[in-house]
Amino acid sequence: MEAPPDPRATWDLPGFGRMPRTAELEPLVTRVLAPNPSGMTLDGTNTYVVGAPGSGQAVLVDPGPDDAAHLAAVEAALAAREARCVAVLVTHHHGDHAEAAQPWGAHFDAQVAAARSDVAGARGRLLEPGERLALAGTAVDVVPTPGHTGDHLAFRLESGAVLVGDHVLGRGTSVVTHPEGDVVAYLESLRRVHDLGPSALYCGHGPELTEDPAAVLEFYLAHRAYREEQILAALGDGSGTVDELVATIYAAYPREVWPAASQSTRATLAKLVAEGRVEDDGAAVRRA
Structure with a gap:
């Protein structure tokens, strides 16, 4: 049983810790890297400044941590675009993406929009899957991508690029959190983004993926299937706990x-149990 090859292994991506703090990705998008690197956030959270050049407006996607230095870097990116922030969009509720949403919304006097009311706030807007937002001189499509979390959204730009939050990472693979995550929904969401034919994937963490976005999405699908086979192989004819499987x-x-x-x-086991391929008695799991 061989792991599927990661197409990014041959790409010219910046090494860990070498991503520039601010980068112009395309005319519509500037990326600003937050200073919160870790094993889970990789190089840090990517905040995206999105807007049509010359519009004088921009949208912030995933403001990230409520950090003064990060806010200053984002304000500098707005100034470079000669734009003011008119809205704050959030892909999902995890703090490394959403913590600054309401404070920065108040700071910029801009509405916060997300899939959950606790993220959007009392003055915020609840986003509906499939709706199109006309903001900052451009259009942003709201793409439902549940799986990593139940409330996860992606945002498709007019250029064809998709801001994917934690649905796809610039390095490695995303975590499907348990119990709020759902592997079946995650796989469906991967296929949904793949079917959009994205020109680029702008990830919540790690470098942007522009060389062959479809290949990365196909790798993610293959990787999930590989993890299922690993679990089944590790169980063999016996049983095991989650900790033993992970080890x-x-x-x-x-x-x-x-x-x-x-x-x-745990999220993958829930899928296998639902499919009748694994049994779970609460103490250990075994092949059905």
Whole structure:
């Protein structure tokens, strides 16, 4: 059983810790990297400044941590575009993406928009899957991408690029959190983004993926299937706990990622149980 090859392995992507703080990705988009690197956030959270050149307006997507230095960098990016912030969009409720949403919305006097009311706030807007937002001289399509979390959204731009939040990462693979995450929904969301034919994937963490976005999405789908086969192989004819499965499957990975791996493993087991391929008695799991 071989792991599917990651197409990004041959791409000329910046090494870890070498992403520029601010980068112009295309006429519509500037990326600003937040200073919150970690094993889970990779280089840090990517905040995107989106707007048509010359419109004098911009939208912030995933403001990230409520950090003064990060806010200053975002304000500098807005000034470089000669734009004011007119809205704050959030892909999902995790703090490394959403913490600054309401404080910055108040700071810029801009409406916050998200899939959950606790993220959008009392003056915010609840986004509906499939709606088109006319903002900052451009159009932004709201794409439902549940799986990593139940409220996860992606945003498709007129250029064809998709801001994918934590649905796809610039490095490695995304965690399907448990119990709020759902592997079946995640796989459907991967196919949904693939069917959009994105020109680029602008990720919540890690570098932008522009060389062959479809190949990355296909790898993500293959990777999930591979993890299922690993679980079944690790169980063999016996049984095991989630911790035992993680220790076997992720033996070559740093232990600091094992808690996240445990979440994804539990989410994958839920799918396998629903399909009747695995049984779970609450103490251990075994092949059905």
